[in-house]
Structure formats: C-alpha cells, structure tokens
Amino acid sequence: MTYQCALCPYKAKHKGYLTKHMLIHKDPSEVKTYDCSFCSYKAKVKGSLTRHMLTHKDASEIV
Structure with missing residues (x-):
C-alpha cells in the first residue's frame, strides 16, 4: 500500500x-516546532526531538 x-x-x-x-x-510560520529545553535544537516532528534528547542523556541534563 x-x-x-x-x-x-x-x-x-x-x-x-x-x-x-x-x-x-x-x-513555515504555521508549522509547530518542538524545541529542546537544553539547546537551540528545533524539530518539526516530536519523535525527532525525542531522539535528539538522547544526546543530552550523558551530559546529566535529563533528570
């Protein structure tokens, strides 16, 4: 399919x-972005932000 x-x-x-x-x-002004709370990263898809957040895991920034 x-x-x-x-x-x-x-x-x-x-x-x-x-x-x-x-x-x-x-x-572009109508597209919601998902913003990282630790850096300037912005994603158009929530899953991309979730995957990005793993980059902060080793930095002990995620509680």
Missing part, C-alpha cells in the same frame, strides 16, 4: 512518512 500526497507526485510507503512530507507544503 502507498500513500499519495494530494498536492504533488510524492508517494510514501508509510503514513507517517507522508505526514512528515506534508510539512513542506505548509507556510
């Missing part, structure tokens, strides 16, 4: 990939 973008020819094998792709069609 593939998921087709309604706005361009992009096709994805997983719904999550299409959801992430759809962000390119939004005005």
Whole structure:
C-alpha cells in the first residue's frame, strides 16, 4: 500500500512518512516546532526531538 500526497507526485510507503512530507507544503510560520529545553535544537516532528534528547542523556541534563 502507498500513500499519495494530494498536492504533488510524492508517494510514501508509510503514513507517517507522508505526514512528515506534508510539512513542506505548509507556510513555515504555521508549522509547530518542538524545541529542546537544553539547546537551540528545533524539530518539526516530536519523535525527532525525542531522539535528539538522547544526546543530552550523558551530559546529566535529563533528570
């Protein structure tokens, strides 16, 4: 099964990939960002922030 973008020819094998792709069609001011509370990192997808937070684990910044 593939998921087709309604706005361009992009096709994805997983719904999550299409959801992430759809962000390119939004005005940047409308895209919610997930901000790291320890550095200036910003993510468009919550899972990306979660993965990024592991970089702070060894720095003993996460309680």
